[in-house]
Amino acid sequence: MTSAPSRFKSPFLANFLARGQYYDCTDAEALDSLLLKERVTCYIGFDCTAPSLHVGHALQIMTLRRLQQAGHRPIVVIGGGTTKVGDPSFRNEARPLLSEEQIEANKREIRKTFERFLTFGDGPSDALMVDNAEWLDKLEYVPFLREIGRHFSINRMLTMESVKAKIDNDLPFSFLEFNYSIMQAYDFVELYRRYGCRLQSSGSDQWGNIVSGIDLGRRVENVQLFGLTTPLLTTSSGAKMGKTAAGAVWLNPDMRSPYEYWQFWRNTEDGDVGRFLRLFTDLAESEIARLETLEGGELNDAKKVLATEATALCHGRAAADAAAETARRTFEEGAAAAGLPTVEIPSTEFPLGVLTLAVKSGVSASNSEARKLIANNGLKLNDATISDPKLEIALSDFGSEGVLKISAGKKKHVLVRPA
Numbered sequence: 001m002t003s004a005p006s007r008f009k010s011p012f013l014a015n016f017l018a019r020g021q022y023y024d025c026t027d028a029e030a031l032d033s034l035l036l037k038e039r040v041t042c043y044i045g046f047d048c049t050a051p052s053l054h055v056g057h058a059l060q061i062m063t064l065r066r067l068q069q070a071g072h073r074p075i076v077v078i079g080g081g082t083t084k085v086g087d088p089s090f091r092n093e094a095r096p097l098l099s100e101e102q103i104e105a106n107k108r109e110i111r112k113t114f115e116r117f118l119t120f121g122d123g124p125s126d127a128l129m130v131d132n133a134e135w136l137d138k139l140e141y142v143p144f145l146r147e148i149g150r151h152f153s154i155n156r157m158l159t160m161e162s163v164k165a166k167i168d169n170d171l172p173f174s175f176l177e178f179n180y181s182i183m184q185a186y187d188f189v190e191l192y193r194r195y196g197c198r199l200q201s202s203g204s205d206q207w208g209n210i211v212s213g214i215d216l217g218r219r220v221e222n223v224q225l226f227g228l229t230t231p232l233l234t235t236s237s238g239a240k241m242g243k244t245a246a247g248a249v250w251l252n253p254d255m256r257s258p259y260e261y262w263q264f265w266r267n268t269e270d271g272d273v274g275r276f277l278r279l280f281t282d283l284a285e286s287e288i289a290r291l292e293t294l295e296g297g298e299l300n301d302a303k304k305v306l307a308t309e310a311t312a313l314c315h316g317r318a319a320a321d322a323a324a325e326t327a328r329r330t331f332e333e334g335a336a337a338a339g340l341p342t343v344e345i346p347s348t349e350f351p352l353g354v355l356t357l358a359v360k361s362g363v364s365a366s367n368s369e370a371r372k373l374i375a376n377n378g379l380k381l382n383d384a385t386i387s388d389p390k391l392e393i394a395l396s397d398f399g400s401e402g403v404l405k406i407s408a409g410k411k412k413h414v415l416v417r418p419a
Contacts (some may be wrong), residue, residue, distance in 0.1 A: 010035035012070035016228075018285065019278040021063060023204045026214055026227040034198065034226070039124060040072045042199035042228075043191050045132070045184065047079035048106035049098065052252035053113050055242040055264070058280060058314075059230050063201050065117050065313075068125055069282075075197060076114050076129045077187060078107050081136030085180050107131065113251050116314055128195065135190050136183060148186055151219045152212070160208035181209050188213030189220060204229040233279075236271035251314055257341045258315040262323035265307035267411060273302050281309035330413055340405065340415045347395060347418040354379070354391040361416050363408035373408055380407040 008014040010032050016022050025031055034040055044060045046053060053061075064074035083103050098106070111129060114120075118127040160181065188210075191197035200210050210227035217225040233241035242249050249264050250256040256264075268276055274292030277283055283291075283305070291302035304324060311320035326340060343361045345352070355371065358364035358379060371389050373379040379386045381393075382405050395418055398404055404416045 008032050010070075012067055012072060015070065016063075016066055019066070020275055021059065021066070021230050021279060023229045023231040024207065024227075025229070026211065027224070030224065031199065031226045031228065035070075035072070040067075040199055041075060041191075041195055041197040042067050042072060042201055043075035043077050043188075043197050044201050045077040045079050045082065045187060046110065047083045048103055048110050049083055050250075051106050051109040052250040052255045053110055054251060055249035056240075057251070058242075058310075059233065060202060061114065061117050062280060063228075063230060064114075064127065068118055068127060071125050073125050074118060074127045075191060075195060076118070076127060077191070078110060078129065078131045080104075080107055080131040080133030082132055082180065082183050082187070084133075085177065085183060109252060113314075116316065130191075132183075132187050132190075136186070144186075148189075148216065148220070149182065151216055152182055152185075161205075181212050184209045185213035185216045188225060189217050192217060192221060192223060192225065198223075199226045199228060201228040201230070204232055236269045253315055253319070258311055258319040259323040259326050260341055261314060262307045262311045262320065262327065263411060265310045266303050266327065268303055268306060270299055273299065273306060277302070277306050277309075281306065281313070283309060340413050342403070342415040342417055344417050344419040350418065351392040351394045354381070354386055354393060355389055357393055357406060357416065358408070361406050361414045363406055363412050363414055378409050381405070383407065 008017055008028075012035055013022070013028070013032050042064070044064055046057060046060070064076065067074050080103055083098065083106075114127070114129065120127045120129065184206075188197070188200050200213060202210060207227070207229055210229070214225045214227055217223050235241060249261065251261075253261075265276070265280075274288060277288045277291060278285075281288075291305060294302050304327075308320045308324045311323055315323075330340065341362075345357075345360055352360075354374075355364075355367040358370035358373070359367060364370040364373060364379075370379060374386050374389050377385050377387075381397075393404070398418060402417060405413055406416055407413045
């Protein structure tokens with residue numbers, strides 16, 4: 001990593017650095033000058049390996065948002081082509097190959113995420129969304145090798161960290177995956193040809209692929225392209241950002257409800273509040289500086305602001321306010337609020353043991369974990385503590401409203417409804 005200048009002159013990089021998003025740049029001084037002289041087009045690629053992006057992608061999405069706010073043009077590249085190959089970076093196994101139908105379905109869902117964060121249209125700084133399958137699927141193998149492949153050194157590719165990690169640890173690494181870096185490099189050149197794109201951004205783990213694209217641009221187009229990376233985030237305790245016991249924190253509301261998304265941010269570790277406010281919200285620095293000085297119980301107020309502002313960007317202000325109100329009612333009034341996530345269980349499965357109910361509702365990962373919750377007075381039904389692990393729940397227990405609230409500790413609440 002090269003050291004960042006103490007000050008940038010361009011509003012975008014100055015803000016980028018101040019908010020803690022800057023990690024490295026291939027030529028920071030030249031990029032800063034370019035951003036002052038003209039409207040710069042920047043792209044970030046997102047492969048469609050699942051029906052939703054997750055919170056680990058949020059920093060990259062915020063990069064495009066900051067860029068557009070500064071008057072530049074963002075391009076979202078949906079990796080319909082590269083998903084067919086799979087990025088080998090730092091994975092212990094090859095990515096499963098998805099069918100054309102799966103990739104198309106994932107693309108349709110992923111596209112929806114960006115509409116909250118970016119403004120799309122025909123204006124000079126309006127965002128574009130393109131699919132690299134538009135050009136990658138049309139390439140002819142031998143002409144591509146002659147035009148592009150000849151510029152890549154196998155010796156150099158073998159020194160890339162993601163490749164080296166595979167080889168050094170004797171991990172599966174197919175020829176298909178080995179081509180990913182070439183395809184990503186070609187994306188950069190193609191985006192320059194089509195849209196005048198001069199900048200690619202990504203997480204720091206993509207540095208080798210970015211540099212390959214910059215080198216290819218110099219060789220085939222005689223143009224200086226730029227790379228800008230963000231840090232790989234961990235929490236104050238050292239955990240990987242976005243990893244929870246319940247799995248990935250998805251951005252699509254049908255995979256993780258706005259309430260659950262709000263709760264993820266509400267549960268931010270104390271030492272991360274100021275940092276995450278800068279990275280994942282649009283709050284002004286003066287307000288963030290005030291919030292991060294709060295201590296004790298007042299720090300919870302700062303976490304609620306973080307949760308509401310981050311949720312508003314992803315799901316809209318109305319959904320964020322509803323999630324905050326649901327949380328307030330749940331924790332301050334003990335109400336079984338209708339906005340809580342709901343799980344439906346076939347009525348034919350009742351009566352059902354409370355341990356099984358805890359697992360099926362998602363508040364517990366296993367029967368043994370549910371037993372421990374009961375032993376520590378941590379499992380509740382409609383806010384009443386459960387003491388008997390052999391308790392059976394019948395349909396008659398659901399009352400006139402037809403729902404039960406099951407809770408694990410103070411922060412995990414789910415409504416159960418017979419289907």
